[in-house]
Amino acid sequence: xxxxxxxDLEEKVLKCLIDGLYAEPGFSDISxxxxxxxxxxxxKVLRGVLASLVKKGIILIEENQGYDIVxxxxxxxxxxxxxxxx
Numbered sequence: 001x002x003x004x005x006x007x008d009l010e011e012k013v014l015k016c017l018i019d020g021l022y023a024e025p026g027f028s029d030i031s032x033x034x035x036x037x038x039x040x041x042x043x044k045v046l047r048g049v050l051a052s053l054v055k056k057g058i059i060l061i062e063e064n065q066g067y068d069i070v071x072x073x074x075x076x077x078x079x080x081x082x083x084x085x086x
Contacts, residue, residue, distance in 0.1 A: 004056060009049045012039050017059065017070055018080050025083040028071045032061070035070065 006014065016039050020030045036046050050070065053059045060071045077083040 004058070007049075007052070009041065009045070010053055013041070013046070013049050013053065014058065014079070017072060021072060021080055021083070025077055025080075026071070026074065028069055030070050031067055032070060033067075 013035055016035050017028075017030055020034065020038070021028055032043065032046055032050060035041070035050075036043050039046075041049065050059065050061060054061060057073055058076050060073055061068050062071065063069075072080065072083075
C-alpha cells in the first residue's frame with residue numbers, strides 16, 4: 001500500500017474528525033460546518049481540504065437529511081484509537 005502524505009491542514013481536519021467520532025465504528029454526525037468551527041478553518045479553504053481527503057480515499061461525504069456528514073472510510077478505521085480495537 002502506498003504511503004499517504006498529508007498536508008498540515010489535512011492532518012488538522014483528520015484529527016478533528018477522528019476526535020469527534022465517539023460512537024461505534026462507522027458512525028458519524030460530523031458536518032463540514034462542525035469541522036470548520038472546531039478547527040478555525042474557513043469553509044472556503046475547508047472545502048478544498050475535504051475534497052483532497054476524498055480524492056485520497058480517506059473520507060466520504062454523504063448528504064443526510066439536508067446537510068453533509070463526513071465519514072472516515074472503513075479502510076482507515078485503524079487511525080481511530082478506539083475503532084482500531086474493534
